[in-house]
Amino acid sequence: MGWWFVALMLVLVPWHPRNPALWLWVLMSCLPEVHPCLLCFGPTLQRARLCSYVTGLPVEHPRHKICLADLVRAAKQLASVTVGSGQREELRDIVIDAMNFIEDQKGNKPFRASLREAVNTIWVKLSELEKVPACIPPCGFQPDARVFQCATCRFVDCQFALDCPVQDLWTYTDETIVLHCNVPFKIPKGTPVTWLFVPNLRTQDMALFKKVNGNPEKPFSLTIEEPAPGTVACILGEPAKPIVRKFFYLNVSEGSVEEEKELQGVFSTVLQSLDAEKSQPPIPALGLAVAAGSTAFVLLLLATWQCLCVRQTCHRRGHQGTREDSRSLDSV
Template identity: 55%
Template sequence: MGWWWVSLLLVLAPWLPGVHPCLLCFGPPMQWTRLCHDITRTSLKGPQQQHCLEALAEASVPLAPVTVGSSQRETLREIIMDALHFLEKQKEIKPFEVSLQEAINIIWVKLSQLEEAPACIPPCGYQPAARIFQCATCRLVDCQFPLDCPVQDVWVHEDEAITLHCDVPFAVPPDLPITWMFAKDIRTQDLALFEELQESLGEPPSLTLQDPTLGTIACRLGSPSETLARKYFYLNVSGRSVEAEQGLQAQFRAVLRWPHSRTPLQPTVSLELGLALGFMGLVLLLVASWWCFWKPPEPPRPL
């Protein structure tokens, strides 16, 4: 690798992704040229100057895979700049190669003391805490997940209440606005088809439905301009629950005195049943009397 490659790398590094040794992320290329000039005390195009630049580039390569949490980017910059200042102080004391290796070792020791950024948690959502700074690209990188979570199927009976939760497995700021929406009769993630149901702030991030209806329930975590995630629940609504049906059947058996039922009738139920049967008998008697009185004469039979 010749000195011309190092010079080209230093010039093109800020614009070409994937060729950034970590040392080059902080400061313009001219800064490294001045640093080597101060260390070697030679001309900018001299062999010692180019050897210094080449040594810096090679020493930076092992740092390329380093990543830190976005909140620690400034700390990483301070670590790099402290190492460069160490190089300047050692220029009159030790050979450049020795000082450079010591500076790199200092960087690794300080990097080991940093906390790791939280991992991205699939399958969805914008996760600010998991954003990282990549030395390989000198850029901040977010989790590559969509805001829209997959639709979850929820099975429910029409006579039972259900509670849906708009929670996510990653950390979110407190007092985050939560908006609930509904698209009737369809399974969809098209926001244009939803109508807003309810909006709340912070806890609890849940919605309770007393009379569930077939369709898709959606919740938006965050404001429309700063959404962290959108969750979708498709409500598969069926008839009454088994418990409700058994309760109705038990009441029918009690009223009709089926032999399968051994539950004695309460006095109030017996009285109501007697009144009902008496009323039905009176109605039938009145109908029969009306029919006999108003019965039209039969037409004459043909001879």
């Protein structure tokens, strides 16, 4: 409470010393435990006169204080109530109807019983309201997710920045790319789109961007032929009052798309051959040992055979040589 409220009390009390409704309004406004949901709607006197009307007693009476304590406990049950921004008037009607119900039950039911029934009716009617969409991170102003808080009597928006994180894209100088300025939450129909670009920089400083022309028939997408390094930004909503700003940083390589496709083809062929080798059934270890032994045995036989052939050839040559020598000696 500010000093102005204290001054207001000092002015009003002498003027209305016997006005229980005013006293009740002052008292309920000073009580921090009284949840504002019961104070958000309806005329001030309607809210203030409730306990005075129900009890018919002055503010100082113990029963009147008990009535206020019951209201505090009931109000705490509504601490978590939030509705969509467009449902504020419905919430107002629900709360005022509950207070009117309590007044109408005077003399028919005990105050606590009528208060409990009124609170239950509030929850039933709240459950029938359309659910508010949740805030979807990480960025952007989301009108449909705006809520009215019963705790503060205020509208509350999603606590996200308007600027989305920069998204990296990799491309080539001869490649055509398409950027999309879409968001995961609902936006008003007919929302304008603005595309901007700054070369050779990764930035979110809007002062550095310059507007680029998009496709009027497809405003939510931007087609770029022969891209250049830099940051592309799109703004949903009026630039002076945006809903969201998205950023794309273009990492542009000097290579060719065709060269990249060829390399990918070679790489795919190698992977396929490796997969084919892996898909062949494995040779059992015993079979592999037998095959190796058989091969070694065959090689051993071949080597032995070659040695025998060499020996036989040498023996024949030696025998023939002995005969020729004996013949030469006989001639002498």
